[in-house]
Amino acid sequence: xxxxxxxxxxxxxxEGEDVSMNxxxxxxxxxxxxxxxxxxEGPVLLIALYKAGELTSNGRLTAQFGITRKDSFLNISASxxxxxxxxxxxxxxxxxxxxxxxxxxxxxxxxVIP
Amino acid sequence: xxxxxxxxxxxVTEMGQEVTLRCKPISGHNSLFWYRQTMMRGLELLIxxxxxxxxxxxxxxEDRFSAKMPNASFSTLKIQPSEPRDSAVYFCASSLGxxxxxxxxxxxxxxxx
Numbered sequence: 001x002x003x004x005x006x007x008x009x010x011x012x013x014x015e016g017e018d019v020s021m022n023x024x025x026x027x028x029x030x031x032x033x034x035x036x037x038x039x040x041e042g043p044v045l046l047i048a049l050y051k052a053g054e055l056t057s058n059g060r061l062t063a064q065f066g067i068t069r070k071d072s073f074l075n076i077s078a079s080x081x082x083x084x085x086x087x088x089x090x091x092x093x094x095x096x097x098x099x100x101x102x103x104x105x106x107x108x109x110x111x112v113i114p
Numbered sequence: 115x116x117x118x119x120x121x122x123x124x125x126v127t128e129m130g131q132e133v134t135l136r137c138k139p140i141s142g143h144n145s146l147f148w149y150r151q152t153m154m155r156g157l158e159l160l161i162x163x164x165x166x167x168x169x170x171x172x173x174x175x176e177d178r179f180s181a182k183m184p185n186a187s188f189s190t191l192k193i194q195p196s197e198p199r200d201s202a203v204y205f206c207a208s209s210l211g212x213x214x215x216x217x218x219x220x221x222x223x224x225x226x227x
Contacts, residue, residue, distance in 0.1 A: 033215065042118075042205050042218030043157075088157065101170070102147075102216060104157040 006089050006105030012114050013079055021087060021108040022073040029091035032065050032072035033102065037086045046087075047074070067078050116140070118219035120206050126225045134195040139185055139208030148181055148191050148218060149205040155206070163189065196226045208216045 006023045012017055023032070027105055035043035048059050049065035049072060057062055062075045072091075076083055089105040117137040127133055137143040140148050158213040161171040163183045171181070178197070193200055203223050207216040 035218075040220075042207075045215060046219065048215050101159060101162065106156045108161050 004089060004091060004105040006108055008108055009106070010109040010111070012111045012113060015079060015081060017079055018074060019076040019079055019083070019110060021089075021110075022071060023089035023091070023105045024071045025091055025103075026070075027093075028069040029093050029103075030069075031092040032063070032090065033090040034063050034072070034074045035088040035090060037088065037107070039085070043088055053062055054064075076110075079110075079112050081114055084110055084112050086110070118206055118208050118217055119218035120204075120222050122222060123220060124223045124225075126227065127196055128227050130195045130196055131226075132192065133192075133196045133200075133224060135191040135204050135206075135224070137189045137191070137206030138218060139189070139206070140191075140217055141187070143208035143210050143217075144186065145209045145216075146183060146189050147207040147209075148189070149181075149207065149218075151203045151205060151221070160191070193224075195225075198226045200224065201226050 003026050009093050034046045036046050037043045046061055047056050047063040049056055052065055052069045052098050053067050054065040060077045065072055065084050086107040088107045090102040091103050121136045137188055147165050148160040150160055151157050161181045162169055166183045167193045168190050179193055181191045200222055203221045205218050205221045207218045209216045
């Protein structure tokens, strides 16, 4: 089955620093998604990428869909304390059976030091 | 607008008991997904429905797990009998049409003693 390798597993950064995390896959995806999960909550969609090479921003967040369709990265600029949480990448490849299944990475746990 | 609603938010039960988790997807969404999250295995897809029909249940761990979607606005995940290794956070998510953009509920935290 498809596997996603997400790195790093955890990060400790100073407030104001930029953050970068990425995901690589053993096979191609049609869509890459980035989610954030706060403690005690469900994952919340941050950015969705639908085309190879696509670069999309959402405020201080920027994500790119790799040209090979096997990787994606997420950057957070000028981090703030509320950026703390676990960030998940997810890839989708249409099953053709009526809906899309997501394969999730194991997550990057971000800690921001004020 | 209401997001995905799950109940209960927390469940503590004893081994052998039946557990029923409930989900109300976002109105208008016609795909529904059940996930399980643990520290060891991360987020795992258990089963998903499209237009109330189960499409793929290959992620369901064993016969003790069953899921139903009797209508477009309600789904249940049942564990009978429950075991301590079933302790996890169970998420429900929904999406529009065949869209892969899934919206997650807050989860049910299950502890089986």
